[in-house]
Amino acid sequence: MKQRAEPEAGVLYLVGTPIGHLGDLSPRARALLVAVDTIACEDTRHSGQLLTALGSKARRCSFHQHNTHGRVPQLLSELSNGHSVAVISDAGLPGISDPGEELVAAARQAGHSVICIPGPCAATTALVSSGLPSNRFCFEGFLPARGRERRERLTTVVEEQRTTVLYEAPHRLVKLLEELRELCGDERALQVTRELTKRHEQQVGPTVIAALSHFREHSPQGEFTLVLGGAPQQQEALMSDDQCRQRLATLIDQGMKPSDAAKDLARSAGRSRRELYALMHVEEKEAD
Numbered sequence: 001m002k003q004r005a006e007p008e009a010g011v012l013y014l015v016g017t018p019i020g021h022l023g024d025l026s027p028r029a030r031a032l033l034v035a036v037d038t039i040a041c042e043d044t045r046h047s048g049q050l051l052t053a054l055g056s057k058a059r060r061c062s063f064h065q066h067n068t069h070g071r072v073p074q075l076l077s078e079l080s081n082g083h084s085v086a087v088i089s090d091a092g093l094p095g096i097s098d099p100g101e102e103l104v105a106a107a108r109q110a111g112h113s114v115i116c117i118p119g120p121c122a123a124t125t126a127l128v129s130s131g132l133p134s135n136r137f138c139f140e141g142f143l144p145a146r147g148r149e150r151r152e153r154l155t156t157v158v159e160e161q162r163t164t165v166l167y168e169a170p171h172r173l174v175k176l177l178e179e180l181r182e183l184c185g186d187e188r189a190l191q192v193t194r195e196l197t198k199r200h201e202q203q204v205g206p207t208v209i210a211a212l213s214h215f216r217e218h219s220p221q222g223e224f225t226l227v228l229g230g231a232p233q234q235q236e237a238l239m240s241d242d243q244c245r246q247r248l249a250t251l252i253d254q255g256m257k258p259s260d261a262a263k264d265l266a267r268s269a270g271r272s273r274r275e276l277y278a279l280m281h282v283e284e285k286e287a288d
Contacts, residue, residue: 006115007036007084012075012107014100015086016093016119017050020197024120030054032117037083040075042090042098063087068099072106079112093121097141097167122196122225123165129203130163130191130227137163145172158184161230170220177212180228184208189229194222239269244279 006028007013013032018024033039034056040063041047048060063071075085087094087103093116094100104114127134138160144150157164158180168176173192180188186209193203204214239247244265251261262276269276 006032007086008113009082009084010079011084011113011115012079012104013084013086014094014104014114014116015088016117016121017047017088017091018197019091019120019122019125020195020201022050024197025050026117026119029117029119033058033086033088035084036086038075038078038085040071040085040087040103042088042094046090047088058086063099063103065099068102072099072103075103076106076110076112079107080110091120091122093119096121096123096139120197122167122193122223125196126191126193126203126225126227127163127165129193131206132163132189132191132227132229134163137165140164140166142167142169143176154179154183157228158188159231161233163230164228166226166228168224168226170222170224173220173224174212174215176226177208177215180208181212184231188231191227193225193227194220196225239271241279244269244271244276248276248280 013036015029015032016026017029033051033054036056036058038059038061039047039051039056040061041051042062042064044060044062051058051060061071061074063075078085087100089098089100095104095116107114123139127137138157140153140157143153143157143166157166166176177192180190186207188208189206190208190211191203191205192211192215193201195201204211247265247269248258248261251264252258256264258280259273259277262273262280265271265276266273
């Protein structure tokens, strides 16, 4: 099937760039970064090295969390004037934990096409190599740096039964590991990764205490991706026969039919409706 020529006028492209190994840049991404009109970079100096090596002559502009308010209208104007615009981050897939998300929403609202040219992503790379369940997972990105909001988000994270992926800066990593130990104990499954796809790729685990012990002895360097195992599923305590009979009697006294009372209680008692209904008949026979 013949592919359409890229880039197209007035289209916003999200382009995945390597998170470490330069060989992970796809041929499609290479071709587009050379041919596109404008490239919005998280850091023009950092990305400039990659773009210069590719031979890209596209106009470059910075696009980061501190200039989003002014830059989004400028980039939308370029799209409206028929220019093609590519967005790249320092590493990985833009739009995840960066202002690319806001630009995409604004571009779609303005009626512009948005196309993602997929590439490496630290979150999914760490997840699939962690050995932890990946069929269902949550992505939290960077937590709030401090205060009540951070504590509330952490509490939600440690209670989550799905695998959770987080990002953390090196100067806050040990603090985060200490907080995780306090909230979910020593033995919760955890893999802490850095330098993914590079020569000195590192994955530290397999538990919270193991990772904390390691980074207390080895000063954290670089950005980190953490993959936290889900909270163990809580077993509901079964109500005893006597507790069930008392609750059934209360529901019937309140006007419920016996069958409806058994059905209602089954939702919270951890017992089947048939089992509860049988308890009432046992009680009636004992009374006779």
